[in-house]
Amino acid sequence: MIFSRRRKAGRPAKQDNSPTVVCIKTHDIDFAAKVGVLLGQWGYATLVVGGEGGDEENGVEVDVALLDIRGMSDDAYGQLTAIRQRYPGVEVVLVNKPDNVAASIAGMRAGAGDELILPFDTAALEKAVDEACKRRRAARDKATRKPLLTRFSEAMMAATFAQAGDFDGALELMDSPSRPKK
Numbered sequence: 378m379i380f381s382r383r384r385k386a387g388r389p390a391k392q393d394n395s396p397t398v399v400c401i402k403t404h405d406i407d408f409a410a411k412v413g414v415l416l417g418q419w420g421y422a423t424l425v426v427g428g429e430g431g432d433e434e435n436g437v438e439v440d441v442a443l444l445d446i447r448g449m450s451d452d453a454y455g456q457l458t459a460i461r462q463r464y465p466g467v468e469v470v471l472v473n474k475p476d477n478v479a480a481s482i483a484g485m486r487a488g489a490g491d492e493l494i495l496p497f498d499t500a501a502l503e504k505a506v507d508e509a510c511k512r513r514r515a516a517r518d519k520a521t522r523k524p525l526l527t528r529f530s531e532a533m534m535a536a537t538f539a540q541a542g543d544f545d546g547a548l549e550l551m552d553s554p555s556r557p558k559k
Contacts, residue, residue, distance in 0.1 A: 400441070403427075439467050449480050
């Protein structure tokens with residue numbers, strides 16, 4: 378279920394101006410509701426996924442996942458791997474209890490970017506989600522950025538067109554969409 382689709386002024390959105398989606402994967406519905414309300418107030422859209430993961434919403438591009446591993450001891454690696462397969466490129470923040478060290482280690486080895494230990498302050502949650510969004514955006518920008526040699530080559534071609542008097546051709550060449558690196 379999606380709690381909120383509001384975007385707070387000043388909160389970064391994706392390139393297509395859609396809200397940043399945070400998936401909350403937990404067995405604790407009360408925890409999910411409270412965190413979902415907070416994230417909604419901060420301008421994030423939230424998607425809550427229950428324990429077995431069968432109620433994911435199709436077609437939703439998730440940017441950050443909060444994975445609650447408080448009740449897990451050995452399955453944190455498997456849960457994180459499943460989230461990464463379902464939502465490629467997602468940044469994962471673990472939510473854990475202080476005495477669940479084995480799950481923390483497994484989650485971090487599986488590629489989690491951050492961990493929050495309960496009880497945590499709401500400022501720590503906001504900071505962890507903001508940083509995860511920045512990492513996700515940086516990875517997305519890096520994947521779509523043209524190589525420097527290509528950008529330089531296109532700028533030189535555009536300058537040649539402009540020098541020859543074809544200003545429209547030069548502008549069209551400079552405004553061409555980015556091609557991802559291979």
